Amino acid sequence: xxxxxxxxxxxxxxxxxxxxxxxxxxxxxxxxxxxxxxxxxxxxxxxxxxxxxxxxxxxxxxxxxxxxxxxxxxxxxxxxxxxxxxxxxxxxxxxxxxxxxxxxxxxxxxxxxxxxxxxxxxxxxxxxxxxxxxxxxxxxxxxxxxxxxxxxxxxxxxxxxxxxxxxxxxxxxxxxxxxxxxxxxxxxxxxxxxxxxxxxxxxxxxxx
Amino acid sequence: xxxxxxxxxxxxxxxxxxxxxxxxxxxxxxxxxxxxxxxxxxxxxxxxxxxxxxxxxxxxxxxxxxxxxxxxxxxxxxxxxxxxxxxxxxxxxxxxxxxxxxxxxxxxxxxxxxxxxxxxxxxxxxxxxxxxxxxxxxxxxxxxxxxxxxxxxxxxxxxxxxxxxxxxxxxxxxxxxxxxxxxxxxxxxxxxxxxxxxxxxxxxxxxx
Numbered sequence: 001x002x003x004x005x006x007x008x009x010x011x012x013x014x015x016x017x018x019x020x021x022x023x024x025x026x027x028x029x030x031x032x033x034x035x036x037x038x039x040x041x042x043x044x045x046x047x048x049x050x051x052x053x054x055x056x057x058x059x060x061x062x063x064x065x066x067x068x069x070x071x072x073x074x075x076x077x078x079x080x081x082x083x084x085x086x087x088x089x090x091x092x093x094x095x096x097x098x099x100x101x102x103x104x105x106x107x108x109x110x111x112x113x114x115x116x117x118x119x120x121x122x123x124x125x126x127x128x129x130x131x132x133x134x135x136x137x138x139x140x141x142x143x144x145x146x147x148x149x150x151x152x153x154x155x156x157x158x159x160x161x162x163x164x165x166x167x168x169x170x171x172x173x174x175x176x177x178x179x180x181x182x183x184x185x186x187x188x189x190x191x192x193x194x195x196x197x198x199x200x201x202x203x204x205x206x207x208x
Numbered sequence: 209x210x211x212x213x214x215x216x217x218x219x220x221x222x223x224x225x226x227x228x229x230x231x232x233x234x235x236x237x238x239x240x241x242x243x244x245x246x247x248x249x250x251x252x253x254x255x256x257x258x259x260x261x262x263x264x265x266x267x268x269x270x271x272x273x274x275x276x277x278x279x280x281x282x283x284x285x286x287x288x289x290x291x292x293x294x295x296x297x298x299x300x301x302x303x304x305x306x307x308x309x310x311x312x313x314x315x316x317x318x319x320x321x322x323x324x325x326x327x328x329x330x331x332x333x334x335x336x337x338x339x340x341x342x343x344x345x346x347x348x349x350x351x352x353x354x355x356x357x358x359x360x361x362x363x364x365x366x367x368x369x370x371x372x373x374x375x376x377x378x379x380x381x382x383x384x385x386x387x388x389x390x391x392x393x394x395x396x397x398x399x400x401x402x403x404x405x406x407x408x409x410x411x412x413x414x415x416x
Contacts, residue, residue: 036244116383117325161391161399164384165377172380175324176372183369191369198407 006107010075019057021047023071026064030114035065035121066126069115072108073133079104080137090148094166094200095193097141102170103189105177112174138163145200155201166196214315218283227265229255231279234272238322243273243329274334277323280316281341287312288345298356302374302408303401305349310378311397313385320382346371353408363409374404 007024014020025047029038040061044054058064083100087093105112115130122130141163148154169192177188215232222228233255237246248269252262266272291308295301313320323338330338349371356362377400385396 034242034244036242158399161396162403165400165403168380168384169373169377171383172376175379176376188369191366192373195370195373195407198409199403201406 007111010072010108010111014071018047018049018053021049022054022057022064023068026061027068027111027114030065030068030118031110035061035114035118062121062123062126065118065121066123066130068111069118069122069130070126070133072111072115073130076101076104076108077133077136080140084140089153090144090151091153091197091200093144094141094148094154094196097144098166098170098196099189099193101137101167102173102192103185105170105173106183106185106188109174109177109179112171116171116174137167141166148200157200162199165199166192169195215319218280218316218319222279226255226257226261230257230262230265230272231276234269235276235319235322238273238276238326239318243269243322243326270329270331270334273326273329274331274338276319277326277330277338278334278341280319280323281338284309284312284316285341285344288348292348297361298352298359299361299405299408301352302349302356302362302404305352306374306378306404307397307401309345309375310381310400311393313378313381314391314393314396317382317385317387320379324379324382345375349374356408365408370407373407374400377403 007027011020011023014023022043025043026038028046029042038061040051040054043061043064044051047054054064058067080097080100083096084093087096119127119130138160142159145154145157145159145163149156149159173188173192177183177185215235219228219231222231230251233251234246236254237250241250246269248262249259251269251272252259255262262272266275288305288308291304292301295304327335327338346368350367353362353365353367353371357364357367381396381400385391385393
């Protein structure tokens with residue numbers, strides 16, 4: 001794994017280093033063979049430590065999966081929040097949201113696929129926490145779309161259905177996106193932001 | 209399983225009845241616990257027959273998975289072909305495609321999730337066959353979008369990226385759709401057909 005991998009960026013702030021390496025090793029194993037087939041021995045070996053050393057940081061495979069999943073969901077939430085910080089008018093905010101959310105899912109496609117596929121590997125309480133994180137996104141998008149319609153800046157649409165479609169487009173990017181092709185995460189993000197404004201009847205040129 | 213389940217419809221023409229019941233039992237097991245965890249014994253028991261009787265119809269679990277996946281992909285292809293048969297102008301054809309493709313994925317959400325998640329459970333040759341079926345869709349959509357742009361009926365867009373986005377929206381419906389809520393497969397199909405025409409700058413009222 002190169003120092004510049006998307007997952008290094010994802011967990012850059014996790015300390016100590018051993019805990020960070022275990023998250024990365026866990027994600028790599030889960031992505032390669034699935035959570036069910038992965039043993040704690042596989043993970044610790046890939047992280048270059050003993051199974052006993054792993055338990056110091058994560059008491060179980062399910063706990064490690066929860067930490068992988070929750071930190072990733074927090075990261076996409078922060079990416080969206082950061083993008084919205086400099087956006088003001090509703091069309092601009094919707095475009096900024098879709099651009100950040102989509103490009104994040106393309107960049108972190110490996111993480112996002114694992115998080116999506118392996119929800120059922122989480123303990124019930126961990127699953128609820130991750131679902132709570134996932135539920136943060138739609139209300140923000142709906143509020144901006146609704147405000148845009150009220151201000152006459154966006155066309156009247158099915159707010160819930162359209163917001164869900166925009167999230168769906170971003171999430172599904174992780175399924176098909178592969179690095180090294182013609183598409184960059186930023187390019188897909190820009191395209192989907194433009195498509196979002198078209199869906200909402202806003203001018204595609206209203207945002208930078 | 210009630211007689212009116214979407215999977216009964218999917219495999220209505222499969223004979224003999226035992227083969228049809230095995231496809232359904234396989235899908236139910238795969239959806240509940242995944243392909244890896246499912247044994248041929250689980251499948252045959254659920255279909256009400258002996259493991260030996262199952263081998264008469266499907267020589268292995270991988271073969272049954274292939275038959276589940278390929279028949280499903282053929283079914284969505286036929287649904288799209290059927291919808292396009294009565295559509296003529298490019299905007300109408302794009303809307304008909306998106307409507308049929310999306311509502312099919314909502315209706316057959318359980319099948320589509322299994323087919324999506326379990327691609328790696330297929331043997332290489334079976335995997336290629338299913339991938340060939342999956343590749344049929346995008347060129348059809350791209351041709352109609354391109355023709356619509358040439359005729360001045362659709363706005364100039366990134367044809368490949370927009371076609372992929374429309375397929376992505378339809379496919380991802382299977383991830384989030386659950387029957388019994390406020391949404392029907394037809395309702396989601398209609399919404400996404402309208403969003404598609406907006407994305408492409410066509411009039412949302414150009415189709416029935």
